[in-house]
Amino acid sequence: MSPLLAAVLQLLALVAALALTYRPLGDHMARVYSSTRHLRVEKWMYKAVGADPGTGMRWPAYLRGVLAFSAAGVLFLYLLQRLQGGLPGSLGFSSIDPDQAFNTAASFVANTNWQSYYGEQAMGHVVQTGGLAVQNFVSAAVGIAVAIALVRGFAHSRNGELGNFWADLVRGVVRILLPMSVIGAVVLVACGAIQNFAGIHEVGQFSGGTQQWNGGAVASQEVIKELGTNGGGYFNANSAHPFENPTPFSNLFEIFLILVIPFALTRTFGRMTGSLRQGHAILATMGTIWIGFTALMMWTEFHHGGPALDLAGGAMEGKETRFGVGGSSIFAVATTLTSTGAVNSFHSSFTGFGGGITMLGMQLGEIAPGGVGSGLYGMLIMAVVAVFIAGLMVGRTPEYLGKKIGTREIKLAACYILITPALVLCFTAASTALPTPADSMTNSGAHGFSEILYAFTSGANNNGSAFAGLNADTQWFNTTIGLAMLLGRFLPMVFVLALAGSLAGQRPVPATAGTLRTEKPLFTGLLVGTIMIIAGLTYFPALALGPLAEGLA
């Protein structure tokens, strides 16, 4: 079997698995967020935070919940790292420096999981499992909650209410992420991922000398790392590390975990708005971009010319032999089109175009299928913009799902799409223009530029993967990327929730033959085009000086 055929078969198996889980998971999530019943364990939690899960919140209240909860998370995680040296179960690691602690706290609360530290050389069990893994759950649940709030904005009529943040948060963790993680962790353990609280082992190397191996609750953290589109590895090598991702099957399973919730959320969206076909249209848009990017990635990675590459059967530099070009390409696209940022290969070593595809994937706004929750709301914002531009061409003022896209709505959507380009371009420009940040680059020219562009693209879009090659543990990068992650996560949420509130206050307009049919393939095509053109136009000059210059050279 040729590597290409193997890759295609893997892709087909992935699509089949996603298709099988799409309906049950999507419907389950719709039930979870529509249910009026509370589990006992949930009631305890509501009591603990003093929340009444039955009250509907308007958007400012919902937003206050999101921001307060996340701010508390940043503070807690920061203190935990700063105090690590004095905590038991820390494997003897010392406390983390302020700038790196800020960066890491921001990173995990923002669902980014950018890591400027080496997990196995800096973080003990308490921080890893008690701090980082907890945020892996709750930051994902916050993302889904905000998406559900936007869906309710479309579904509700004239009451302005978006549901209850605390109920959505708790349910996301208790009824969706935890049960799925338990199953997933068992599968990963069965594949050979480790799960223990062992200490550091000194292991002899074949070439002589010794190496340190950490134990840890790896499988449990691995599963939520993928499932919650977090991406922060237990080890620095992330999913390329055999303890995290031991076999080609575990590799495929991890890709499945990355994609399963974001895709299924489109079903939830269709269910909750009462039109499954609208959900299918969004699914088709996400699927088209995902398949298209995967195909392009495979094409460029398999067919990159050169004698060494031909011998290796493709661009194998920086890729694990157990995953090959195919398993690495599928993973790389899945991780950058979602906000995951886990890596099983080194994006810096991909071909020029391959590196460009990972960057463009993030620059689209990570919406195909995107992060858990953030992918859906990002895509719905793009749908609002597409409806606004092209919807006029059917001779009506634009409306999406029966809600008019007027001045306020387009203002909020426009602010949303402005944020990440502004963060990415301004921070990248500052990093190239200032004298010291450039010292962090290990390469010069186009590739060095790509390292910085990738870092801020990844941070502002809450991806968290790194291009490698950039020494990001400097005060400058810890601070700026930390800010990019926080602003790139929470500013868009402000506009999403404001938009949701504005939509929820509207009375829906009934569809007629004169209404733009947003459930049709034509609209899917239009939406794909809008996304590609808007992101493409924004980033084309920057991409031209980085990956394009390399790829075309």
Added chain:
Amino acid sequence: MTTSTQKHEEPGSMSSVSPTRAPHSDVHRGHKPGRGRVGGGLFDPKQLVRSFPDAVAKLDPRVMIKSPVMFVVLTGSVLTTVFALMDPTDWFGWAIAAWLWLTTVFANLAEAVAEGRGKAQADTLRRARTDTVARRLSGATEERLPGTGLHIGDLVVCEAGDIIPGDGDVVDGVASVDESAVTGESAPVIRESGGDRSAVTGGTRVLSDRIVIKITAKPGETFIDRMIKLVEGAARQKTPNEIALNILLASLTIVFLLAVVTLQPFAVHAGREQPVIVLIALLVCLIPTTIGALLSAIGIAGMDRLVQRNVLAMSGRAVEAAGDVSTLLLDKTGTVTLGNRRAAEFVPVEGVSEAELADAAQLSSLADETPEGRSVVVLAKERYRLRERDQGELVHAEWVAFTAQSRMSGVDVDGCRVRKGAAGSVLAWVRERGGPVAEDAAAAADAISGAGGTPLLVAVEDDLGARVLGVIHLKDVVKEGMRERFDELRRMGIRTVMITGDNPLTARAIADEAGVDDYLAEATPEDKMALIKREQAGGKLVAMTGDGTNDAPALAQADVGVAMNTGTSAAKEAGNMVDLDSDPTKLIEVVEIGKQLLITRGALTTFSIANDVAKYFAIIPAMFAVVHPGLEKLNVMALSSPQSAILSAVVFNALIIVALVPLALRGVRYRPTGADRMLRRNLGIYGLGGLIAPFAGIKIIDLLISLIPGIG
């Protein structure tokens, strides 16, 4: 009604809705918008030249700031000029600066041309608003004062030849009025006190008789004043959708500003610092200048298209709402059907031939001046070739005219009495004269009523005694082409509801025949209001026409309320549009114009954004191929030199604005179809076209530039 006005009316066209115009004369015109007098968007290239000075005058930054996109271009023009001055020997800087200035001027040109068309109309109106002398009544005395000195509530007198000094309602008298100054229609109209025909417009001329008018509008705020402001665009405010689009365009401008400003540090890092002029050129090419330049012209032109169809929209918001309308309320009379019921057939009783009945019917209807009566004469003539007899022909005849009380008309001639009229009245007349009860005539009458028609009985009293001869079947005649029109509307997603005072049976029969989706029978103004509110509660936008004072609340409630110019001032005040032709069918055209306006905006926005792809392919290789030779592969158009490539993109960007001015003014071609087909078509033309066209355009301009000696 005075005799002097009757001669202006064509026989058979008397309509209770619009007494001066035959509504059906507009039906055919309505079918083909853009033809005939409603020419819509004929565009004369000379207008571009004529409006050039106005366009230059608009370069004021305080004016330009209203369009953020064009303000950026203006700033860019100033900056490039400064940089060109700093290095005056460089032809490239001057060329870019010149074309950026042209881009700015072209944008203003579009707006100036659009406004210019309104100005001509305004001048005509101004001529009508000549300084008038008002004859104000104070008690029994009359004083003369200038029309501008009038106050609301003043009573003024106007006699034949006088120009009415201000808007008002006739409180006493009847007169024929020439309203051509406002409507462009030369046939005079009747204005009388009380009822729905009491409103008069300042600036119109009284042709006959004497009326007393109570002034209802302050000088300067009269209908004509508002019209002038409207067509001049002075009263134009940005519509909600236009504001939203402006926000989107502004945010795209910010995105591109970021992309270009941050490009300089990237370029420095790459080892190829860019001249500021090149960066400005790139920025201007990327920001959506095409739609930014044409946006306000599209809005003005949309209003203008309405004005050319003699509809005045009081706000742009109403025009936009017209595109969104999902329910049309149409008055049956004058819109769905020709003004009145018409005789459709003669149903004789047993023993009477149809020809006999037709003869008697014709004879008895000669004295009936109502449209129904005339239609009997017409039917007898068409169906039975009975020559229309003149009343004077029959010498000893004694004519019985139709009155609302007797509900019969007829003639007594040579001992023979013929009567025609409402079933009850005629049966009573026969019974009075000892005639038999005509069972089969009553049955035929019931059948006609059951089918939604109106039966008229014809009876005769001669030597054989009084008896019923038969029944005339009167029915509403649906205007030609209305069914197709309603089918079109249905495809556009618009539901039509016919409003009528008829009973439900009659209403349904007409609704079925005309093909409207629904009807509201025995409608009172309250019913109408309730229907509008019900539709609106379901999220629908409702459009309607109206002319009476009792229509005013419904007109105000409707999202698009078109008041007839013949209507009362209350109706005109309540509606957000006024149709000067008083043609209720025009509501359909209003909806189409609203849709066309939105489509034009969307199409040019899509085109503008799609254009950017080609510009990148022209400019990016030109900027960076020196340091990254691989990027030369992006120069798919094989442009001759970097400078020529950048200049070509800028020139294309400027010229496309001028090229699209006619489209912006005329509006994108609109055919009533469903949303899907419309989107596919427009996406094909303006989306794909917008992607491809600039590749060709920039290449051609580059070829021309490379021919200039010393360049390229």
